Amino acid sequence: CPCCGDSRLRKIGEDVTETLELVPRQWKVIQHVREKLVCRACEAITQPPAPSHPIARGRAGPKLLAHVLFAKYGLHLPLHRQSDVYQREGIDLDVSTLADWVGASAATLMPLVDVIRSHVFAAERIHADDTTVPVLAKGKTRTGRLWTYV
Numbered sequence: 001c002p003c004c005g006d007s008r009l010r011k012i013g014e015d016v017t018e019t020l021e022l023v024p025r026q027w028k029v030i031q032h033v034r035e036k037l038v039c040r041a042c043e044a045i046t047q048p049p050a051p052s053h054p055i056a057r058g059r060a061g062p063k064l065l066a067h068v069l070f071a072k073y074g075l076h077l078p079l080h081r082q083s084d085v086y087q088r089e090g091i092d093l094d095v096s097t098l099a100d101w102v103g104a105s106a107a108t109l110m111p112l113v114d115v116i117r118s119h120v121f122a123a124e125r126i127h128a129d130d131t132t133v134p135v136l137a138k139g140k141t142r143t144g145r146l147w148t149y150v
Contacts, residue, residue: 027091030061055104065105068098078136120149 001009036047054062071077079098086093120126127150135144 025089027089054108055101058101058104060101065101068101069105072102126150 001007032051034048034050036045038045054060054065060068068079068082071082072079079095079102083093083095083098129148129150131146131148133144133146135142
């Protein structure tokens with residue numbers, strides 16, 4: 001005790017102070033090590049299968065792909081701006097690589113899109129909305145259309 005010096009202290013409660021803090025984004029390379037083993041009797045070589053990837057033969061993890069898609073479609077951040085942001089963080093990702101990832105992700109997610117489409121179009125009534133959206137093109141802005149069915 002700071003007052004009397006006795007060591008018989010007992011907890012009666014606690015006060016918690018919360019602080020909101022920003023932790024900068026971290027880039028990680030995750031290595032999956034698959035050992036090759038040989039049988040000493042029959043000399044057969046075995047190795048566990050490689051982990052599955054969202055994109056065949058791709059090196060992007062699912063969290064990175066989700067981030068690229070969210071930034072493009074959720075935050076409306078064009079791929080060239082995402083590439084610039086990654087470049088400032090020390091990661092060299094070309095716009096063509098990001099575009100390939102977006103296309104491959106769309107192909108991977110197509111079964112989910114088909115299920116949602118069949119569910120929406122099975123309804124008795126469908127609300128459709130046609131919204132114009134400015135789309136950046138080289139040297140000018142074009143008008144794109146966003147169709148939504150509910």
